[in-house]
Amino acid sequence: MARILAMSWAMRRFPNLCMRKGWGTRCWRDFRCRPDWYTKCVMSNQARQGSVKDPPMIQLGDMTIRMLDGGHLSLDGGAMFGIIPKPLWSRQVEPDASNRIALAMTCFLVESAGQRILVETGGGPRGKYDEKEHGFFQFADHWIVDSLTAIGVEPESIDIVILTHMHFDHAGGGTRPDGKGGFVPTFPRAQYVVQWGEWDDALHNHVVMTGTYRKENLAPLENADVLSLVTGEAEIAPGVSVRLMPGHTRFQQGVVFSGGNESLILPADLMPTSAHLGLRYTMAYHLLPFANMENKKRLLHECEDRGMGLLLGQDPQHVRFRLGNDERGRVALERVD
Numbered sequence: 426m427a428r429i430l431a432m433s434w435a436m437r438r439f440p441n442l443c444m445r446k447g448w449g450t451r452c453w454r455d456f457r458c459r460p461d462w463y464t465k466c467v468m469s470n471q472a473r474q475g476s477v478k479d480p481p482m483i484q485l486g487d488m489t490i491r492m493l494d495g496g497h498l499s500l501d502g503g504a505m506f507g508i509i510p511k512p513l514w515s516r517q518v519e520p521d522a523s524n525r526i527a528l529a530m531t532c533f534l535v536e537s538a539g540q541r542i543l544v545e546t547g548g549g550p551r552g553k554y555d556e557k558e559h560g561f562f563q564f565a566d567h568w569i570v571d572s573l574t575a576i577g578v579e580p581e582s583i584d585i586v587i588l589t590h591m592h593f594d595h596a597g598g599g600t601r602p603d604g605k606g607g608f609v610p611t612f613p614r615a616q617y618v619v620q621w622g623e624w625d626d627a628l629h630n631h632v633v634m635t636g637t638y639r640k641e642n643l644a645p646l647e648n649a650d651v652l653s654l655v656t657g658e659a660e661i662a663p664g665v666s667v668r669l670m671p672g673h674t675r676f677q678q679g680v681v682f683s684g685g686n687e688s689l690i691l692p693a694d695l696m697p698t699s700a701h702l703g704l705r706y707t708m709a710y711h712l713l714p715f716a717n718m719e720n721k722k723r724l725l726h727e728c729e730d731r732g733m734g735l736l737l738g739q740d741p742q743h744v745r746f747r748l749g750n751d752e753r754g755r756v757a758l759e760r761v762d
């Protein structure tokens with residue numbers, strides 16, 4: 426009994442402790458960690474769970490949303506928090522020896538009104554990146570197709586793919602090698618929904634981080650004529666709509682899921698992780714940092730006013746949150762299972 430109580434206290438006090446590798450090992454920061462260790466390592470069944478048969482599911486009325494692990498990567502901690510000094514951001518996220526922090530690439534499989542919609546595709550298969558990129562980004566072995574296969578969903582059965590923006594860690598899984606030196610859409614029957622302005626900026630590489638708009642993620646979609654470009658707010662399917670949320674890019678879109686008197690929003694890189702709740706916690710990768718801050722403020726007000734929940738797709742530990750208050754009455758994020 427005393428041992429159970431001690432373990433439960435330790436799990437609450439040190440949520441990142443790895444149960445598999447032993448006390449004192451903060452496993453989700455160990456980039457060599459095997460994917461099948463993640464469930465125990467992060468102590469959350471929502472982010473970085475690997476390719477599993479029973480991923481966490483949300484029910485909104487008749488709509489189901491399954492949260493799928495689209496792989497993970499690491500990015501420079503300083504770049505992820507922009508003007509925030511390291512002594513502040515490292516209180517929330519501890520970097521590795523190379524100052525990188527681990528990030529999830531969660532994708533969302535929505536089934537509504539007889540349609541299958543995939544929101545985000547992660548970074549794609551390992552073969553899309555060279556040795557140097559693997560060395561820095563520390564990509565996972567698995568990608569979105571592995572997670573779909575684990576739940577018995579064929580890529581050919583996806584009707585619609587929604588991409589919040591075309592950076593490689595969101596759009597990379599949208600195309601795959603064709604085995605002949607080229608690339609083809611991973612989801613051949615799907616229409617790919619992208620904001621027209623985002624697509625135009627991607628083609629012209631209008632970006633802070635050089636090389637994030639990669640031609641193997643763009644040209645195959647255009648060549649296969651699977652693009653469905655939208656402008657501003659649009660309903661994509663019953664209960665699934667997109668809206669502009671500029672800041673990270675000029676035309677990034679957020680995705681809103683509504684059903685059964687409840688709404689959830691995926692703000693993508695406007696607020697990629699729970700450590701980015703603070704208005705000034707913006708990434709150096711943002712094209713428009715001030716716009717990002719203003720739009721994040723608007724988003725948080727809307728979440729408060731409407732009771733709307735948040736899906737934070739790159740948080741390495743958890744995905745679904747709602748706004749709450751901490752013990753001092755300040756705005757805080759609460760995990761929702």
Ligand SMILES: [Zn+2]
Pocket residue numbers: 590592673694
């Ligand atoms: Zn991005």
